[in-house]
Amino acid sequence: MSDETPICSAKGCRAEAVWVLAWNNPKIHTPERRKTWLACEEHREHLSQFLGVRGFLKDVVLLKEWESGDSPSRDS
Numbered sequence: 001m002s003d004e005t006p007i008c009s010a011k012g013c014r015a016e017a018v019w020v021l022a023w024n025n026p027k028i029h030t031p032e033r034r035k036t037w038l039a040c041e042e043h044r045e046h047l048s049q050f051l052g053v054r055g056f057l058k059d060v061v062l063l064k065e066w067e068s069g070d071s072p073s074r075d076s
Contacts, residue, residue, distance in 0.1 A: 006063060007040075008039050008040040008043050009021075009037040009038045009039060009043075010039065010040070010043035010046065010047060013040060013042075013043055015040035015041075015042065015043075016040060017038035017039060017040060018039065018062065019038065019039040019040075019044045019062060020037075020038060020061045020062075021037045021048060021051060021059075021060050022036055022057075022059040023035050023056040025054075026055070026056075034058060034059075036066075038063065048060055
């Protein structure tokens, strides 16, 4: 892995990211705003559940699709 390889956002994980979890906190973000966490295969479900139970999760997209701009949730 190079220094530019995206890594998982899970605490302590150094695995390469495969997924983008797009989210926002409606109490502090405008509806169109998207924050992102990155996830490896192992942590995608855990991070999705963490955001989902709070009502923050908006979309889960493969990183390569997010980077190519194929995701409908991606900010312009």
